Amino acid sequence: MQLKKFRIKMYRSHTCGELNSSHINTEVTLAGWVQKSRDKGFMNWVDLRDRYGITQLIFDESRTEKSVFEASKSLGREFVIQVKGTVIEREAKNKNIATGDIEILVSELTILNAAQLPPFTIEDETDGGEDIRMKYRYLDIRRNPVKNSLIFRHKVSMAVRNYLSKQGFCEIETPYLIKSTPEGARDFVVPSRMNEGQFYALPQSPQTFKQLLMVGGMDKYFQIVKCFRDEDLRADRQPEFTQIDCEMAFVEQENILNVFEGLTRHLLKEIKGVEVDKFPRITYDYAMKTYGNDKPDIRFEMKFGELNAVAQHKDFPVFNAAELVVGIAVPGCASYSRKEIDALIDWIKRPQIGATGMVYVKYELDGSLKSSVDKFYDEADLQKWAEITNAKPGDLILILSGKADKTRTQLSALRMEVATRLGLRKPDEFAPLWVVDFPLLEWDEDSQRYHAMHHPFTSPKPEDMKLIETEPGKVRANAYDMVLNGNEIGGGSIRIHDRDLQSRMFSLLGFSPEQAENQFGFLMNAFQFGAPPHGGLAFGLDRLVAILGGQETIRDFIAFPKNNSGRDVMIDAPSTIDEAQLNELHIKLDLK
């Protein structure tokens, strides 16, 4: 055997984050980027940066060879260099960084690659706007906030994988080139060259495959997997996103909640050092009545108090005409000025919220109550309101009224807004909970039919089955969401595993038998060959990581995100393709 010998040219002996006073007098080789240089004429300091930290280099006219000293003056920001030198003690120590006690007296300098001036500063607080940072994402990733977010994401993913593996879960890759289905969101499709006139679809989730894995006996499955939805992008959505997708067989809802509550507690402990109590569980109905939405932020109180019984049938026509009168007690805000309250009223009247007015009650510290509707209600009335909204002296009660659903949505938005203004949404506080007993179906006015609230594979609660033909809207599902700090971070259900029930469900959702067979025949067939009871859930990894990282937006936790038009502005995709490519794919453009 001919063995080749290679010389190792070592680019670095250490990283820029690891040298400290224990290394003094060591000869080292470092490589990295020039963060900045401070040229004092006879002395030139350069901050050298890599993924691991910053090390200060010193070029000293009296101690550094002339050519090296001169060359150091030509270094611009973001030049890639390699230096050899000796670790020495720094005179002015910097206690804020790990390498702050030392510096490198440089003896050799190699410019590995020069750099143009970057279009924005590579600093924690940059002068670059969103657009330019996306175009030069590779420069943005050099900044600590983005770099650390990506490393953080890796840590979370590894913790998830190791935890689930230890619990006996097996990560199984499901296909990306699957079949388009009309149900749910819009698919991205992929024309097939080999199957003329046919298309693959990219998965919106591996739902049917994970169910087939359960039929196949792989009773604990998970996968961290990309999913795709061709939807108009709201602010913080991406056309491709990552799910922690999970499924179990021979389980009931309770088993699933326990396993994934365990996973989440483990992540909070391992990643954030936070211990949380057993997760509260509330029903969908309770969540809607108490918080006005199905993903309540319970880091703070301000639960809804319904005031119809105590506020109606007096002389205030607005409340009397309302389907719902509902309020929250904002802690410690009785002292709000007229101006501050007006600002809140303006806020809820914005078109996005759409309230027409707001009533308030100041529950003064002395126990007295004053309201904007003193003309209609006396203090005894207001006292009842305070009780129902759980207000304490010093609180400000805010009350909305109108159609029930709309009013709840508005008050929910107001609740979140005042919590934000009061600093109650603390990024380092974590309040997870389960919301359970979701409705199976929701009525869609546009199509005048029921849609699956979760998806068509969700199992109705056995005790509600009797309502399925008569009052389908009242049937509850074995479906659940995990909510963290006001975000739905995961959701799932017990699935149907019976062919007949699945078939009935499709017909309830408006599928003809032929459509159901054509789209999901493979799944219904599978149910005939011994399908076990099963269920699961999926977490949105992008969102989960962002919340654990204490951030509101997911973008910095994605290496190469797309903008709101679904474009990658860095590589300029999507783009046109050749006529020859279109021909091979048996399609042509149909531009309007």
Added chain:
Amino acid sequence: MQLKKFRIKMYRSHTCGELNSSHINTEVTLAGWVQKSRDKGFMNWVDLRDRYGITQLIFDESRTEKSVFEASKSLGREFVIQVKGTVIEREAKNKNIATGDIEILVSELTILNAAQLPPFTIEDETDGGEDIRMKYRYLDIRRNPVKNSLIFRHKVSMAVRNYLSKQGFCEIETPYLIKSTPEGARDFVVPSRMNEGQFYALPQSPQTFKQLLMVGGMDKYFQIVKCFRDEDLRADRQPEFTQIDCEMAFVEQENILNVFEGLTRHLLKEIKGVEVDKFPRITYDYAMKTYGNDKPDIRFEMKFGELNAVAQHKDFPVFNAAELVVGIAVPGCASYSRKEIDALIDWIKRPQIGATGMVYVKYELDGSLKSSVDKFYDEADLQKWAEITNAKPGDLILILSGKADKTRTQLSALRMEVATRLGLRKPDEFAPLWVVDFPLLEWDEDSQRYHAMHHPFTSPKPEDMKLIETEPGKVRANAYDMVLNGNEIGGGSIRIHDRDLQSRMFSLLGFSPEQAENQFGFLMNAFQFGAPPHGGLAFGLDRLVAILGGQETIRDFIAFPKNNSGRDVMIDAPSTIDEAQLNELHIKLDLK
């Protein structure tokens, strides 16, 4: 907070793989599939199977309640059932399975789901052919060979992730909706609804993104990631496949080889319990001359011996006319009969191999030499051939001749074939090696231009740069493959990190400056903002797992593979899509 309490209905207290004699007299609940039942009239044994094993159930007329006993007789293969019962000692112990010492005397039986008779037997050796197994893949997955392959894949993936993470690598997800590029294989494309007339492409590999991550300072990246190639599928290829994709900055080839040799040794140790020596390294030229291909199987010898100098210029016109005369010594086969040798000659004359003839020499155990060309060569001549092919007494020397490249390819195929026939390709033996110094370019007769042998981002060897304009075909690259048991399981290179060199490379490959800018401008721009020296490699996970698992084909290591027409026959994809979908995507069909 309204806390809901749930009753836990436990589907099982144990799995079907965990009960043994230490559990005797324990009351247990099991759930699983009926593997088979043996009804002896007064006694009915049922093998209950789940992912973890098989447990024998016993229904005994004298000890089991009548209704349960009767019900047990209705159980068909693959019924999903739940049983409660007592663990008892088995009379006829089965030492071959973990639960062989016990059985369950059943007291309660619930049929969770009945099953139709499966279309093939769910046994290790099934009666189902490939097509039917693919159509009912969810049943195929219940079989141990497939189930265990998927679990094995999970273990390998986890071992890779944990090893690389511990080495400081960060797994970073790169996008799936990227830009189509004409270089390389054919892209799968995805029409964009929001960007009319434009298309995304699915990545053939995350090559440019990982390079941009290096420019971004994330100096150790990996990702286990799906990649896509729309190529006509050879036997064991899939349109979507999985790569372990890796990249490092501030490294030379030597550093990369060391890291990934470390990974591979770790996998062999951890997964297979096999310790291997430091990997041999051979050059591409040496591999081609010595084994006739660039992914030699070195579990056995049979190195090529070139015989031109000793076999030409005698009176044998076939050899005299040949560019290359080359042979191998097949160990211990001097005793082959005329019939056995003729079978080999027939084999190499098959159109797929295309040799026109073969010369052989028997090196008898007594040291004498007899050949099929005794008319032209005496024993002294043959003795030289034996020396050059490293033959020992008892070996059979097989010799091919003709055009050099073609003859090497033929002899390489013959070498593998005889090794297979002799049982030298042992699935539990692992012989990894590196092949290095690949040519940078290869000449393509069809397009009459050079193509990148690896890809256009591969760095030429600095010492060969002088040949780049004059003899580009002779320029070697800093490119390397890891080969295991005759398969290329990984390959990579040191990349170009200099804009000018990258630009020159594109022009050498026939790109106009506009094409280069249009396709890869983002990468060349990135190189101007401080790109570090970098390189990496990618392993084919499907193949790696199959080889570690001792298998020749990758299909059983993929949960839901596609057939050779790129179809998923289980879900019947690809399929037609609605006219409305086409309209939204601004395309129409163009069927011939």
